[in-house]
Amino acid sequence: MKPDALIDLLDAEVLAGTPRQDLEIRGGYACDMLSFVVSRLKENQVWLTILNSVNVVAVASLAECPIVVLTESMTMEPDVCQRAQEKGLLVLATPLSTYEAAARLDRGLRQENEHAPR
Amino acid sequence: MTAACVRKMSMLLGDLHIHTALSPCAEADMTPGNIVGMAKLKGLDVIAITDHQSLGNAAAVIAMSRQLQGPIVLPGLEVSSAEEIHLICLFSDLERAARLEKIVQDNLMRRLNRPDIFGTQLLLSPDDAVLGHFPDLLLMPTRLSAQQIAAKTLAFGGACLPAHVDRDANSMLTTFGLIPDDFPAAYLEISRALTPDAFKRQHPELKNHPILQSSDAHRLGDIAEPGHPLPLLEGRDELGVAQRLILALRPDGKQ
Numbered sequence: 001m002k003p004d005a006l007i008d009l010l011d012a013e014v015l016a017g018t019p020r021q022d023l024e025i026r027g028g029y030a031c032d033m034l035s036f037v038v039s040r041l042k043e044n045q046v047w048l049t050i051l052n053s054v055n056v057v058a059v060a061s062l063a064e065c066p067i068v069v070l071t072e073s074m075t076m077e078p079d080v081c082q083r084a085q086e087k088g089l090l091v092l093a094t095p096l097s098t099y100e101a102a103a104r105l106d107r108g109l110r111q112e113n114e115h116a117p118r
Numbered sequence: 119m120t121a122a123c124v125r126k127m128s129m130l131l132g133d134l135h136i137h138t139a140l141s142p143c144a145e146a147d148m149t150p151g152n153i154v155g156m157a158k159l160k161g162l163d164v165i166a167i168t169d170h171q172s173l174g175n176a177a178a179v180i181a182m183s184r185q186l187q188g189p190i191v192l193p194g195l196e197v198s199s200a201e202e203i204h205l206i207c208l209f210s211d212l213e214r215a216a217r218l219e220k221i222v223q224d225n226l227m228r229r230l231n232r233p234d235i236f237g238t239q240l241l242l243s244p245d246d247a248v249l250g251h252f253p254d255l256l257l258m259p260t261r262l263s264a265q266q267i268a269a270k271t272l273a274f275g276g277a278c279l280p281a282h283v284d285r286d287a288n289s290m291l292t293t294f295g296l297i298p299d300d301f302p303a304a305y306l307e308i309s310r311a312l313t314p315d316a317f318k319r320q321h322p323e324l325k326n327h328p329i330l331q332s333s334d335a336h337r338l339g340d341i342a343e344p345g346h347p348l349p350l351l352e353g354r355d356e357l358g359v360a361q362r363l364i365l366a367l368r369p370d371g372k373q
Contacts, residue, residue: 033202038258053287055143
């Protein structure tokens with residue numbers, strides 16, 4: 001799934017970064033405990049979370065995760081947005097809950113797989 | 119509290135939540151010399167050094183403050199609990215503080231720091247020389263619950279405050295949704311984002327709870343100015359200021 005499709009799917013807005021069209025999203029990870037995320041988030045997953053501190057940017061960088069989605073209409077301070085921009089991280093915000101956002105992402109990825117050429 | 123031991127606001131001004139360059143999120147110029155110099159300029163009587171999970175630079179700041187006739191320096195820790203709640207744990211002396219540090223370090227979730235991602239963790243001498251780098255990421259939490267950390271802090275003679283409860287991140291209030299009745303903290307810490315009165319208006323259920331404001335300074339300019347008023351235990355004049363301050367911050371006013 002491309003970032004633009006994800007943005008539509010989650011009714012999201014861009015808080016920081018630019019949606020790169022060469023990005024291919026293959027899955028997601030939902031968690032709000034940094035200690036878990038640090039060891040479990042994988043590259044090319046979308047990280048769904050209500051956390052919004054500068055540590056979110058650091059942990060996403062560490063995992064080479066390209067997209068963080070702040071759920072429940074969470075916002076991000078300008079200085080943290082700036083850091084995300086510098087690190088090439090795309091940060092989206094959605095009014096959906098983490099559960100709903102994850103469910104839509106999963107459904108969307110499955111539908112794409114069904115229609116993919118064999 | 120007995121009638122003979124009363125907690126009263128003193129004339130002392132201080133900042134009881136300051137990071138050195140050991141904390142990866144703090145700037146590299148948060149050195150002993152700079153912190154003491156800045157605290158003196160800002161007219162602070164007392165400061166606390168509260169790096170994440172480690173006392174690595176506390177002794178150096180204490181030594182430098184003695185040398186420069188600077189403020190009283192309380193050694194402390196900002197401990198991250200298993201629930202990723204931050205707690206400020208303050209002591210009147212290094213020996214007591216070191217007992218908590220050992221438990222924190224023994225229970226730290228270990229992973230190596232990535233200075234390029236999280237920032238450097240510098241160990242410094244009193245005259246600001248870099249002695250080394252702390253290898254393990256100090257932003258990782260411990261395996262201890264908030265209750266356990268508070269209990270240990272009190273057992274070792276220190277005072278425990280839930281840190282920056284007004285914030286979204288790592289706040290007991292945000293994570294639990296409330297301050298548990300049985301949590302052994304006399305004071306709640308708020309950040310510099312809002313005044314104690316504004317905080318109490320936002321949280322009327324906490325309006326009778328003593329509040330201590332601190333800077334959580336990660337940069338020199340963020341150290342409190344003016345300092346925040348500090349409580350002291352009355353009726354114990356035989357004790358030093360640091361001890362009377364720690365006692366005043368404990369729930370029972372007792373050692």
